[in-house]
Amino acid sequence: MDLAFTKEEQAFREEVRSFFRDKVPPDTRRKLVEGRHLSKDEMVTWWRILNKKGWGVSHWPKQYGGTGWTSVQHYIFNEELQSYPAPQPLAFGVSMVGPVIYTFGNEEQKKQYLPRIANVDDWWCQGFSEPGSGSDLASLKTKAERKGDKWIINGQKTWTTLAQHADMIFCLCRTDPAAKKQMGISFIVFSMKSKGVTVRPIQTIDGGAEVNEVFFDDVEVPIENLIGEENKGWDYAKFLLGNERTGIARVGVSKERLRRIRDLAGKVESAGRPIIQDAAFREKLAACEIELKALELTQLRVVADEGKHGKGKPNPASSVLKIKGSEIQQTTTELLMEVIGPFAAPYDVHGDDGSNEAMDWTAQIAPSYFNNRKVSIYGGSNEIQRNIIAKAVLGL
Amino acid sequence: MDFDLSEEQRLLKESIDGLLTDSYDFESRKKYMKEKGGWSKAVWLKLADQGLLGLPFAEADGGFGGGGVETMIVMEALGKALVLEPYLATVVIGGGFLRHAGTDAQKAAHVPGIVDGSKTLAFAQLEKNSRYDLFDVTTTAKKKGEAYVIDGEKFVVLNGENADTLIVTARTGGDRRDKTGIGVFLVPANAKGMAKKSYPTQDGLHAADISFTGVEVGADAVLGNPDDSLALIERVVDEARIALCAEAVGLMDESLKTTVEYIKTRKQFGVPIGSFQSLQHRASDMFVAAEQARSMSMFATMAGDFEDAGERAVAIAAAKVQIGKSLKFVGQQAIQLHGGIGMTMEAKIGHYFKRLTMIENSFGDTDYHQRRVADSGGLI
Numbered sequence: 001m002d003l004a005f006t007k008e009e010q011a012f013r014e015e016v017r018s019f020f021r022d023k024v025p026p027d028t029r030r031k032l033v034e035g036r037h038l039s040k041d042e043m044v045t046w047w048r049i050l051n052k053k054g055w056g057v058s059h060w061p062k063q064y065g066g067t068g069w070t071s072v073q074h075y076i077f078n079e080e081l082q083s084y085p086a087p088q089p090l091a092f093g094v095s096m097v098g099p100v101i102y103t104f105g106n107e108e109q110k111k112q113y114l115p116r117i118a119n120v121d122d123w124w125c126q127g128f129s130e131p132g133s134g135s136d137l138a139s140l141k142t143k144a145e146r147k148g149d150k151w152i153i154n155g156q157k158t159w160t161t162l163a164q165h166a167d168m169i170f171c172l173c174r175t176d177p178a179a180k181k182q183m184g185i186s187f188i189v190f191s192m193k194s195k196g197v198t199v200r201p202i203q204t205i206d207g208g209a210e211v212n213e214v215f216f217d218d219v220e221v222p223i224e225n226l227i228g229e230e231n232k233g234w235d236y237a238k239f240l241l242g243n244e245r246t247g248i249a250r251v252g253v254s255k256e257r258l259r260r261i262r263d264l265a266g267k268v269e270s271a272g273r274p275i276i277q278d279a280a281f282r283e284k285l286a287a288c289e290i291e292l293k294a295l296e297l298t299q300l301r302v303v304a305d306e307g308k309h310g311k312g313k314p315n316p317a318s319s320v321l322k323i324k325g326s327e328i329q330q331t332t333t334e335l336l337m338e339v340i341g342p343f344a345a346p347y348d349v350h351g352d353d354g355s356n357e358a359m360d361w362t363a364q365i366a367p368s369y370f371n372n373r374k375v376s377i378y379g380g381s382n383e384i385q386r387n388i389i390a391k392a393v394l395g396l
Numbered sequence: 397m398d399f400d401l402s403e404e405q406r407l408l409k410e411s412i413d414g415l416l417t418d419s420y421d422f423e424s425r426k427k428y429m430k431e432k433g434g435w436s437k438a439v440w441l442k443l444a445d446q447g448l449l450g451l452p453f454a455e456a457d458g459g460f461g462g463g464g465v466e467t468m469i470v471m472e473a474l475g476k477a478l479v480l481e482p483y484l485a486t487v488v489i490g491g492g493f494l495r496h497a498g499t500d501a502q503k504a505a506h507v508p509g510i511v512d513g514s515k516t517l518a519f520a521q522l523e524k525n526s527r528y529d530l531f532d533v534t535t536t537a538k539k540k541g542e543a544y545v546i547d548g549e550k551f552v553v554l555n556g557e558n559a560d561t562l563i564v565t566a567r568t569g570g571d572r573r574d575k576t577g578i579g580v581f582l583v584p585a586n587a588k589g590m591a592k593k594s595y596p597t598q599d600g601l602h603a604a605d606i607s608f609t610g611v612e613v614g615a616d617a618v619l620g621n622p623d624d625s626l627a628l629i630e631r632v633v634d635e636a637r638i639a640l641c642a643e644a645v646g647l648m649d650e651s652l653k654t655t656v657e658y659i660k661t662r663k664q665f666g667v668p669i670g671s672f673q674s675l676q677h678r679a680s681d682m683f684v685a686a687e688q689a690r691s692m693s694m695f696a697t698m699a700g701d702f703e704d705a706g707e708r709a710v711a712i713a714a715a716k717v718q719i720g721k722s723l724k725f726v727g728q729q730a731i732q733l734h735g736g737i738g739m740t741m742e743a744k745i746g747h748y749f750k751r752l753t754m755i756e757n758s759f760g761d762t763d764y765h766q767r768r769v770a771d772s773g774g775l776i
Contacts, residue, residue, distance in 0.1 A: 001398060001399055001400060001401055001402070001405065001465045001694075002397065002398045003397060003398075003399070003694060003695070003697075003698040004397065004698070005397055006397070009397065072397055255776050258774075258776045259776060262774055262776075279767075279770070282770040282771070283766055283767060283770045285770065285774070286717075286766055286767075286769040286770035286774070286775070287717070287766060289714075289769070289774055289775040289776045290692075290714045290717050290718055290766070290769060290775060291688070291718070292776065293692070293695065293714055293718075293775055293776070294688040294689075294691045294692045294695075294718045295688070295691075296691075297691030297692065297694060297695050298687055298688060298690075298691040300397065300399070301399050301691060301694075304397060304398060304399045304400075305399070308400060317687065319680075320683070320684050320687050320688075323684055324684060324688065383677065385680075386676065386677040386680035386681065387673070387676065387677075387680075389680035389683050389684070390676035390677070390679060390680045393680075393683055394656045394676075394679055394680065394683060395656070395660070396656065396659070396660065396670045396671070396675075396676045396679060
């Protein structure tokens with residue numbers, strides 16, 4: 001057992017860090033630090049910089065453009081990316097549909113989709129949840145009926161993140177209504193520009209509109225857009241959800257936020273002195289830092305385990321990462337609310353053009369707090385994660 | 397970075413787990429508790445036979461040159477089996493002082509007896525009002541020629557009744573809370589002027605309150621610098637904290653396992669109570685807490701080798717906070733999920749809960765260490 005990073009790993013961290021310092025557009029970084037939303041252009045610009053460097057789809061197999069890094073290198077890359085901070089690669093393409101296509105797709109599909117995912121020539125979105133199918137995803141009703149050389153798709157998806165930017169969607173559709181619910185689902189991809197696709201934004205409690213409802217009304221999709229086998233879509237969905245394991249804790253994101261909290265707490269005054277001099281506040285901050293340190297170590301254990309024993313089956317420890325990671329992210333946004341105090345209230349009066357530096361940092365704190373309530377809900381709610389631990393780890 | 401055990405470490409783990417499986421079931425433990433001093437000499441000699449009592453000592457001193465990971469493995473196993481024997485007091489703390497500050501003569505006088513199981517030690521540090529501050533010392537050691545004369549009172553000295561040698565912190569100069577003027581002394585159990593009051597502790601161990609009245613020891617009793625040994629004490633106590641973290645992880649593992657087994661078999665309303673989601677979620681949260689504790693126990697073990705004493709102290713304090721929070725949650729929920737039977741002395745879970753609870757209040761509780769981390773300027 002040796003918990004220290006090797007010299008090579010440390011050198012790699014330096015390499016990654018200096019690349020971010022040189023290449024992340026400063027305004028993009030500032031917006032992330034302030035918790036602001038980025039425009040589509042800002043995100044795509046950065047992802048193409050990353051892809052040009054060869055790091056756009058770092059965890060893919062080398063033959064499809066991956067880096068061949070070790071698990072520890074991936075961990076370091078993600079941590080540095082999150083804590084710099086720089087925009088993370090678009091999960092829907094890079095972490096979700098990409099691996100499904102290179103694992104279960106045919107050669108034609110790999111050629112057609114993978115390079116375009118890597119360079120974000122296509123922006124992908126995820127068609128999983130439906131109004132009646134959240135945690136019980138397998139009850140989904142959107143149906144795809146075979147008609148000659150086409151699928152005819154009807155139904156509705158929801159919580160479709162950034163669908164307003166999307167060129168493509170990967171969609172779970174019911175293709176065999178008679179089969180047991182998990183057995184009759186297929187994994188179909190198609191253009192969001194298809195006739196019959198309607199996107200309606202959902203305004204969320206933070207005031208943003210990053211999620212959407214997507215309606216399908218007799219959407220015609222070529223038959224070859226089925227990925228893998230018909231009625232095997234549930235297996236691919238499980239593969240997809242289990243694939244993104246260690247990034248889910250978002251340790252780097254929380255680290256960056258805790259550094260920011262400490263910085264702000266040294267400046268913002270309460271009772272005539274910086275808040276950081278308040279013992280109760282300091283202890284709350286310390287408590288959160290300790291939780292995060294423990295989570296970081298737990299994550300490293302999972303990473304090391306993957307490195308040793310291969311990715312194989314989803315590791316139930318990823319449920320621990322999800323639960324603690326989301327709780328800590330939420331705690332950091334609570335601490336920010338505590339720092340900002342009464343100035344949490346004003347709506348974004350200054351805009352996000354960076355022209356009013358003095359107050360800009362306050363604008364997104366309340367929205368970010370509201371927005372972060374989602375992290376214990378999405379990706380399998382924390383209650384679902386507890387079900388998974390009870391079943392898969394404890395055998396209950 | 398590598399979290400796997402080496403081949404030797406795996407063998408060590410198998411060997412101690414095997415020994416304890418054979419000789420430390422819950423019924424045997426009850427018998428050991430009734431022996432002199434509250435633990436089993438026979439088990440202690442078995443630990444010696446397997447080389448476990450000599451584990452952290454250098455080979456040149458008759459030990460096996462084990463490091464922090466080896467001690468972690470042993471402490472975790474001792475926790476899992478709820479072992480009573482004075483490994484912490486003798487090997488980790490007593491051995492720690494000898495390893496870090498013992499002269500060749502002191503090592504020669506004490507290490508072989510520890511390694512072969514014939515001698516045990518105890519650490520007499522806590523005072524009536526010192527609570528968790530290691531520098532808060534009123535017991536005095538006054539110089540008398542080459543000798544020192546010790547006066548004062550020490551409390552809750554684990555293994556104080558049985559120990560052959562006490563390691564005593566005492567002030568050679570300065571005022572009660574000064575950080576200098578503190579020395580560490582090896583005091584034979586039979587030295588004149590000591591009075592011991594022994595008693596069982598809440599967790600089934602044995603401790604003693606010990607008064608020192610004009611206890612005279614020679615120059616050969618001094619460990620390290622008699623006028624400036626706080627850093628030494630802090631270092632050894634940090635090692636004790638690391639060991640307690642590992643012991644707690646073993647205790648939590650066993651508590652969780654026992655609890656899950658119980659709710660799988662206990663039936664109410666015609667079904668195992670483990671089929672109820674509210675209980676499943678609580679058990680899952682226990683698992684999360686135990687895993688976070690395990691991570692921080694490893695972090696503490698790693699931090700034991702940090703060169704910067706300040707960094708080491710903060711890291712270990714952070715670990716003790718996480719362990720304190722986790723053990724409280726796991727311990728309390730284990731009792732809750734056992735229901736009424738968890739309240740009884742006949743079920744083993746209560747005994748695990750009691751030991752866990754006492755670990756929180758040993759060498760700094762959760763609040764104490766959280767304050768240390770908070771005042772250090774942060775961990776991230």
